[in-house]
Amino acid sequence: MTHIAMSGLTEMQKYWLITGSVGPRPIALVTSLARDGLCNAAPFSAFNYMGEDPPLFAIAVVRYGSESHRLGEEKDTLLNIKEREEFVVNMVDEPIVERAVQCGSDFPSHVSEPEAVGLTLAPSTLVKVPRIAEAPISWECRLFRILDITNQRAIVFGEILAMYFREDLIDEEKLRVRVDRFEPYGRLGGPNYCRTTDRIRLPVPTYLSSAGVPRE
Numbered sequence: 728m729t730h731i732a733m734s735g736l737t738e739m740q741k742y743w744l745i746t747g748s749v750g751p752r753p754i755a756l757v758t759s760l761a762r763d764g765l766c767n768a769a770p771f772s773a774f775n776y777m778g779e780d781p782p783l784f785a786i787a788v789v790r791y792g793s794e795s796h797r798l799g800e801e802k803d804t805l806l807n808i809k810e811r812e813e814f815v816v817n818m819v820d821e822p823i824v825e826r827a828v829q830c831g832s833d834f835p836s837h838v839s840e841p842e843a844v845g846l847t848l849a850p851s852t853l854v855k856v857p858r859i860a861e862a863p864i865s866w867e868c869r870l871f872r873i874l875d876i877t878n879q880r881a882i883v884f885g886e887i888l889a890m891y892f893r894e895d896l897i898d899e900e901k902l903r904v905r906v907d908r909f910e911p912y913g914r915l916g917g918p919n920y921c922r923t924t925d926r927i928r929l930p931v932p933t934y935l936s937s938a939g940v941p942r943e
């Protein structure tokens with residue numbers, strides 16, 4: 728095994744080692760509204776769920792780096808979330824993955840990414856921020872808390888208020904997602920992505936069968 732200590736590495740070296748190790752990561756295509764009402768969309772893969780009661784998730788947002796003409800600027804998504812305290816997380820599957828990734832380009836603030844890449848906006852119910860009509864699942868979210876890690880990086884905790892599902896993806900009787908039909912894309916290191924269509928089922932066995940409830 729090759730052993731590499733984090734101390735002494737540059738930020739980018741750590742970035743490549745960490746993001747090359749954590750994968751596949753889910754992709755949140757976040758829609759948010761600017762002060763003037765312009766709808767912004769950007770993908771985030773430093774994203775995961777953090778609990779259900781309250782229904783929380785987290786997204787890490789870093790300022791624009793030296794790869795961008797917007798070096799040092801705060802991302803529009805974070806500005807908009809701070810301003811309006813609400814946003815929408817849209818899940819990304821095969822039909823929209825390329826357009827979702829294009830939204831990750833450093834468009835100037837006055838450009839609406841969904842329009843620029845050909846994604847359709849649809850009204851939400853509980854928040855003013857539109858969702859992406861083509862997304863298989865969208866969450867209407869309210870800002871829960873922002874944790875400022877450094878002046879470069881913030882972790883946004885969001886609370887899910889409601890969810891939209893494409894009709895075939897939800898078993899309304901059981902209130903379960905039909906995971907066999909939901910095919911989100913995953914992000915690996917750099918510009919590498921994967922499909923999630925090759926499945927296996929591995930139920931966790933109950934160690935002490937006289938206690939506890941088996942999980943499906």
Ligand SMILES: Cc1cc2nc3c(=O)[nH]c(=O)nc-3n(C[C@H](O)[C@H](O)[C@H](O)COP(=O)(O)O)c2cc1C
Nearest residue numbers: 769770771772773787788789802803804831832833
């Ligand atoms: C698949 C993908 C995942 C990304 N994940 C993140 C992330 O987790 N955090 C982040 O700060 N930027 C991430 N980015 C970069 C942002 O999407 C990009 O900087 C975008 O332009 C921000 O847009 P905004 O200024 O409209 O918010 C990601 C880009 C792509 C393509």
